[in-house]
Amino acid sequence: MKVVVVENYDEMSLRAAEIVEQQVLKNAKSILGLATGSTPIGLYGKMIEGFKNRSVSYEQIKTINLDEYQGLNRNHPNSYHSFMYENLFKHINIQMRNTYLPDGQARSVEEECERYEALIDRIGPVHLQILGMGTNGHIGFNEPGTPEGSLTHCVELDESTRKNNARFFESPDAVPTHAITMGIASILKSDRILLLASGKKKAPAVKKLMEQQVSEDFPASYLWNHDDVTLIADRDAYQLVEPERQ
């Protein structure tokens, strides 16, 4: 794992956007793996600036998102469909038909998971996967206990995850209890992975990640089993890593 420590959230977002733009400039038909949450919002902002000010084009790009809440209509303001549209897609020249997220309202969740995994295999492999990390080490919505071989599946969300994500909803009870997420194996199929971490709230998780102990108790640790991962962390997120690991 390559580790890049930067000053703050803005610099993390800028560095990440440079990597995304390099990928898109190298291959105009790149497949990007995208994430939600607060962490990548700055990155998406920089990508929008790049599109507006430097004509970086996303016209032929395809995107595959990690996850979606179960039970939310795609037009619900808190769905990840809406998140991606509001924070990125509506601002750039991507073709909406080339953007993919799991359908949280599919009649059969099992069939939807199979369909989504097949889609990843058909369209992929993802050239560059963007990841954030939960405070409990979840990636996508792969909570502690998820096996490394997991493919796209339905999960019951941890109470800690629901609590952390409650800020986006009108009340904690409104946070869905389940989600559809790409599995660990689905994520590790990507050619290259960019993990972002910002803020002191993520410091314990970054510390744990840097201990390099691969364990299902801390799903982000599986990233040590992939040979092309870059972590961009800001100083606050990296502050608990012991000096000899820095």
Ligand SMILES: N[C@@H]1[C@@H](O)[C@H](O)[C@@H](COP(=O)(O)O)O[C@@H]1O
């Ligand atoms: N499913 C998403 C994850 O993909 C994300 O990494 C995590 C961290 O969120 P944040 O970036 O807001 O800290 O939140 C959600 O649970």
